[in-house]
Amino acid sequence: LSAIISIEVPQEEIVNKLYELGVQSVKEASEDLKREGCKVFVEGRFVGFVENGAALAENFRALRRKGQIHPHASIYYYEPKHPKASKRVYIHTSAGRVLRPLVIVKDGKPLLTEEHIKRIRTKEISWRDLLHMGVIELIDANEEENTYIAIKPEEVTEKHTHLELHPAAILGVTASIIPYPEHNQSPRNTYEAAMAKQSLGFLSPTLLTNTYVRQHLLIYPQKQLVTTKAAKLLNLDDRPTGQNLVVAVLSFEGYNIEDAIILNKSAIDRGLGRSFFYRLYEAESKQYLGGMKDNFEIPSPDANVRGYRGEKYYRLLEADGVVACEAVVSGGDVVIGRTSPPRFMEEYREFEIRGPYRRDTSISIRPSESGVADAIFLTENVDGEKMYKVRVRDLRIPEIGDKFASRHGQKGVVGIVVRQADMPYTEDGIVPDLIINPHAFPSRMTVGQFIESIAGKAAALRGYPVDGTAFAGEPVEELVKILEAYGFKRSGKEVMYDGRTGKKYVADIFIGIVYYQKLHHMVADKIHARARGQVQMLTKQPTEGRARGGGLRFGEMERDCLIAYGTSMVLKDRLLDEADKTEVYVCEECGLIAYYDVRTRKYVCRLCGDKARVSKVVMAYAFKLLLQEMMSLNIAPRLRLKEKV
Numbered sequence: 001l002s003a004i005i006s007i008e009v010p011q012e013e014i015v016n017k018l019y020e021l022g023v024q025s026v027k028e029a030s031e032d033l034k035r036e037g038c039k040v041f042v043e044g045r046f047v048g049f050v051e052n053g054a055a056l057a058e059n060f061r062a063l064r065r066k067g068q069i070h071p072h073a074s075i076y077y078y079e080p081k082h083p084k085a086s087k088r089v090y091i092h093t094s095a096g097r098v099l100r101p102l103v104i105v106k107d108g109k110p111l112l113t114e115e116h117i118k119r120i121r122t123k124e125i126s127w128r129d130l131l132h133m134g135v136i137e138l139i140d141a142n143e144e145e146n147t148y149i150a151i152k153p154e155e156v157t158e159k160h161t162h163l164e165l166h167p168a169a170i171l172g173v174t175a176s177i178i179p180y181p182e183h184n185q186s187p188r189n190t191y192e193a194a195m196a197k198q199s200l201g202f203l204s205p206t207l208l209t210n211t212y213v214r215q216h217l218l219i220y221p222q223k224q225l226v227t228t229k230a231a232k233l234l235n236l237d238d239r240p241t242g243q244n245l246v247v248a249v250l251s252f253e254g255y256n257i258e259d260a261i262i263l264n265k266s267a268i269d270r271g272l273g274r275s276f277f278y279r280l281y282e283a284e285s286k287q288y289l290g291g292m293k294d295n296f297e298i299p300s301p302d303a304n305v306r307g308y309r310g311e312k313y314y315r316l317l318e319a320d321g322v323v324a325c326e327a328v329v330s331g332g333d334v335v336i337g338r339t340s341p342p343r344f345m346e347e348y349r350e351f352e353i354r355g356p357y358r359r360d361t362s363i364s365i366r367p368s369e370s371g372v373a374d375a376i377f378l379t380e381n382v383d384g385e386k387m388y389k390v391r392v393r394d395l396r397i398p399e400i401g402d403k404f405a406s407r408h409g410q411k412g413v414v415g416i417v418v419r420q421a422d423m424p425y426t427e428d429g430i431v432p433d434l435i436i437n438p439h440a441f442p443s444r445m446t447v448g449q450f451i452e453s454i455a456g457k458a459a460a461l462r463g464y465p466v467d468g469t470a471f472a473g474e475p476v477e478e479l480v481k482i483l484e485a486y487g488f489k490r491s492g493k494e495v496m497y498d499g500r501t502g503k504k505y506v507a508d509i510f511i512g513i514v515y516y517q518k519l520h521h522m523v524a525d526k527i528h529a530r531a532r533g534q535v536q537m538l539t540k541q542p543t544e545g546r547a548r549g550g551g552l553r554f555g556e557m558e559r560d561c562l563i564a565y566g567t568s569m570v571l572k573d574r575l576l577d578e579a580d581k582t583e584v585y586v587c588e589e590c591g592l593i594a595y596y597d598v599r600t601r602k603y604v605c606r607l608c609g610d611k612a613r614v615s616k617v618v619m620a621y622a623f624k625l626l627l628q629e630m631m632s633l634n635i636a637p638r639l640r641l642k643e644k645v
């Protein structure tokens, strides 16, 4: 979080300083020094030898702290494990290295004193001044190998060389929004650091006017009840990325097995996880050679327009050829009507026969999407030509299959949405917004989520947020006292009742408030099925991918399943009859592909002439293609035919 990126430091200055510090160039160095000494490299360039590499590094650092060497230059002394391997000093001066500020520790005492902090508070000096005063210094990843860094001031010993500015400064931007991360297994924090980037929130205050191609917006974002110091620095209170949910840890009829989560229908109706998805469609009017240009208009069936799609696709267009604001649009509907002149000169020749024509180059909604025309922009492109942009908005209400995650790498998809009346409730009548399966915890050891749950409950009771900053959060013992003060159990568990039967659960249920993020993987963007549809031209097999209405691959492992079941006719149906079945004529003499000559009404083999015996063989088109591709490589794949039994 406190890291900066280095800038280029002139190498010559550094090299001259090194010679002053006792480095001897290859020419000057004695044979002994060459054998026993330490090699010095600047940016990978070999500059000479020095007797004591560690001392050189120390002297170099001393000069850097005095300001005689640029603070972005780094030095790293490497002493190999193997006694015969040469010792090396590496110096880096390049731009783009990540540097971290650390407090220098001398003789077991950090150089940063209360005095400094007081002067910073009164704005007498700045952090930058501390760097020049040699109190803090910038360390890159290589130089870190030569350091021994204390996390907290009270841990500093004689052996330490540096001290962190703050214990939480070891974390980056995304990791520092995790509350109580020191209680989690480390991979979970890594997962969350990756997942936080996929969460929906309030992106930008320019929402009404921006023209991002894709954009999500969480409609009711909330401030975090359990927050961190870094979250404030990152302005997450003004632009939150999730909502505080009442979360119970409980199994629910198997609808939350394998990381599925249960959502409360009433909570969704109240706005839980509701988001907008915006997509931008744009079209510009280009000028062509010969004074022709694109026109924004409603393509007319009478005007000889090639590629005319049918009246219903243009029904939403206004007289200017663009949809109206707030028009309800769905897949295939044209939002910007446009016609273009013919593409090639050759096409002009057809003019004489069929008269002049134009092509339909309208912009339509993506096949699997829908929404409402949110905003329409009329503007011009870099060449000063007319351009329309249409932003389409789609309301996304949480449904089965949408992905949510807490801040502890605990992600899951909605398994079922349950009526509030059927959900469990506490003695106070509190009904959870979300139910997570208890099996999500033992193997993952995300204890931080339990603490967040208790902290969230405490924050809600006392009326202001809990600070959960890494290594410096409010102690659990304090939070537990708050719960007790408000009449709750210190364990965070409560007596709960089954909403369907009204019976009390035998065990107490752990329930609290956890901050959940909606992630941008939603079923609406992924749902896909196909009966018949497009095929590829080359292989005659179904196309790939949802956007092209592709087939669902029945792969090798799925094939193995059918073989194992002994259902070979199903296999034939999937892989041949319903895929790329073709009939090919094969010559029985030579085994190569023959053909039927319609004019002479004879079966002909190119090798054996028209007297050959030719049979019809059913095979996959892809196999026919394979045979022909092999032929193109001068291989003769011969099919030996036998009579079908």
Ligand SMILES: [Zn+2]
Pocket: 587, 588, 589, 590, 591, 592, 605, 606, 607, 608, 609, 612
């Ligand atoms: Zn033949």
